[in-house]
Amino acid sequence: MSGCARHEPLLALSGVTRTFGGVRALSDVALEVLSGQVVGIIGPNGAGKTTTFNIITGAYSAGKGTVLLQGNNITAWASHQIVRAGISRTFQNIRLFADMTVWEHLLLAQPHDGFPLRRLLPARWANPAALRRAREVIEFFELGDVTDRIARSLPYGMQRRVELARAVTARPKLLLLDEPVAGMNHHEADDIRQMILRLRGDGMSILLIDHDMPFVMGLCDQLYVLDFGVMIAKGRPDQIRTNPAVLDAYLGRVA
Amino acid sequence: MMSTYYAGLLADVGILLLGALSVYVTLATGQLSLGNAGFMGIGAYLTSYLTVTAGIPLTPALATAAVASGVIGVFVGFPALRLKGIYLAMATLGFGEMVRSFLLNLDAMGGSGGFHGMHHISNDYIWSWAVAILLLVMILERSQVWLEMRAVCHDETAAELVGLDTTTIKVGAFGFAAAIAAIAGGLFAHHHVYIEPGNFNFERSIDFVLAVILGGSTVGPGALVGALLLVMLPEYLRFLAEWRFAAFGTLLIAMLLVRRQGILDRSLFRVFAFRRPA
Numbered sequence: 001m002s003g004c005a006r007h008e009p010l011l012a013l014s015g016v017t018r019t020f021g022g023v024r025a026l027s028d029v030a031l032e033v034l035s036g037q038v039v040g041i042i043g044p045n046g047a048g049k050t051t052t053f054n055i056i057t058g059a060y061s062a063g064k065g066t067v068l069l070q071g072n073n074i075t076a077w078a079s080h081q082i083v084r085a086g087i088s089r090t091f092q093n094i095r096l097f098a099d100m101t102v103w104e105h106l107l108l109a110q111p112h113d114g115f116p117l118r119r120l121l122p123a124r125w126a127n128p129a130a131l132r133r134a135r136e137v138i139e140f141f142e143l144g145d146v147t148d149r150i151a152r153s154l155p156y157g158m159q160r161r162v163e164l165a166r167a168v169t170a171r172p173k174l175l176l177l178d179e180p181v182a183g184m185n186h187h188e189a190d191d192i193r194q195m196i197l198r199l200r201g202d203g204m205s206i207l208l209i210d211h212d213m214p215f216v217m218g219l220c221d222q223l224y225v226l227d228f229g230v231m232i233a234k235g236r237p238d239q240i241r242t243n244p245a246v247l248d249a250y251l252g253r254v255a
Numbered sequence: 256m257m258s259t260y261y262a263g264l265l266a267d268v269g270i271l272l273l274g275a276l277s278v279y280v281t282l283a284t285g286q287l288s289l290g291n292a293g294f295m296g297i298g299a300y301l302t303s304y305l306t307v308t309a310g311i312p313l314t315p316a317l318a319t320a321a322v323a324s325g326v327i328g329v330f331v332g333f334p335a336l337r338l339k340g341i342y343l344a345m346a347t348l349g350f351g352e353m354v355r356s357f358l359l360n361l362d363a364m365g366g367s368g369g370f371h372g373m374h375h376i377s378n379d380y381i382w383s384w385a386v387a388i389l390l391l392v393m394i395l396e397r398s399q400v401w402l403e404m405r406a407v408c409h410d411e412t413a414a415e416l417v418g419l420d421t422t423t424i425k426v427g428a429f430g431f432a433a434a435i436a437a438i439a440g441g442l443f444a445h446h447h448v449y450i451e452p453g454n455f456n457f458e459r460s461i462d463f464v465l466a467v468i469l470g471g472s473t474v475g476p477g478a479l480v481g482a483l484l485l486v487m488l489p490e491y492l493r494f495l496a497e498w499r500f501a502a503f504g505t506l507l508i509a510m511l512l513v514r515r516q517g518i519l520d521r522s523l524f525r526v527f528a529f530r531r532p533a
Contacts, residue, residue: 057416088417
């Protein structure tokens with residue numbers, strides 16, 4: 001898109017500060033995701049990880065600071081504009097639409113460029129590209145058996161998978177995953193992780209929040225550590241593992 | 256040959272179907288409107304003005320009134336964006352009453368004395384419109400926009416965060432609903448050949464909502480079932496004399512207790528409809 005600066009980060013946050021009723025949720029947070037990178041945000045509960053996601057996606061406004069997507073300032077954009085610009089996300093608590101089948105979720109989550117009249121006509125014959133994309137995603141996430149099931153009626157692990165699929169359907173430039181394996185059993189968590197690894201293999205840029213250290217350490221190219229709204233460290237996983245401030249704040253002296 | 260009496264009832268069903276569809280469309284985005292009789296009134300007066308005073312043929316007059324009412328609907332929809340649930344219901348109710356009192360004071364159109372001079376239309380004409388709009392809604396129901404409307408209805412925040420422009424969707428639904436209600440109004444005016452502001456009161460708005468809730472609020476044809484029941488049931492209960500409306504109310508409550516989603520729902524409708532090939 002913006003070809004002039006080749007090393008421009010895909011996503012760049014700088015000076016992002018946000019307070020809730022006098023409490024500083026985020027102080028002067030800076031963060032970068034390069035194209036093709038998998039970046040993790042770790043930190044104790046309440047450190048401001050999800051708040052960071054909410055500011056990136058426009059669900060909250062940043063009090064101060066800027067969010068740049070490929071050099072474009074998206075700080076004040078509406079959520080739907082940010083999604084269309086290329087940032088999709090999943091939620092910490094699953095947010096699937098009641099009464100909708102898996103298929104409908106995927107048809108819904110398509111980018112809305114192109115001829116608007118298409119969206120008013122039955123998708124079955126007016127929008128073959130949308131159908132093709134939905135089928136592609138169903139195949140990738142192995143959702144073929146549950147395509148016509150109501151998404152909310154599926155087992156928890158499957159619901160997470162549908163949510164992930166929904167986020168990927170829009171062909172995002174950057175995927176935000178908010179604790180993608182929270183509340184899952186080992187088997188389900190492994191499934192999701194395999195899918196994240198495959199997405200990474202396909203070159204998807206990912207920013208994720210997760211608590212499972214071995215997983216995060218193994219997956220991410222770059223880690224940021226948040227503590228009480230302050231970014232206390234950043235670096236490669238091996239650097240973070242040995243960073244004294246991080247050990248103090250979060251990991252405990254076990255490494 | 257159908258008796259005039261039943262022909263009249265059938266016309267009522269067609270007009271009520273359109274009114275119910277207008278409520279159905281906004282309800283699909285999770286917005287309950289209790290003011291659609293207001294849009295119906297706008298449509299009735301505007302269409303009548305165009306045919307009687309301006310001498311325009313009925314069909315283009317109806318189309319013009321629908322567009323005008325749709326634009327008004329969009330403007331009403333914007334403030335309604337800030338309101339949800341019961342508050343939105345109250346605001347739209349206020350809008351409906353506002354239109355009615357405006358029409359009462361509109362001396363150019365007869366004020367409280369009403370307006371007449373329209374030529375009578377056939378049931379075929381009414382039902383052509385009703386069926387056309389019903390089909391239009393049913394086609395829309397299979398589109399991506401309709402999925403988006405349902406998403407907005409279920410979880411507005413999540414809808415916005417999967418890339419849906421919730422503002423446009425909600426306001427658009429309001430505008431479309433206002434246009435449908437205006438057509439109902441224009442047809443009403445040319446069926447009864449006389450209109451007065453009292454025709455478009457709160458009770459009429461409630462009838463629209465009742466038809467949708469009774470017939471089924473998750474599929475378009477539910478409005479048809481509801482309109483049929485709402486007009487015909489009190490007729491079939493005539494043997495109960497003065498008690499028939501009480502009996503009708505009892506039936507309504509019983510139905511809601513047993514089948515809250517209305518008579519026709521998606522799974523029942525699917526039995527009659529084609530399934531999407533996998």
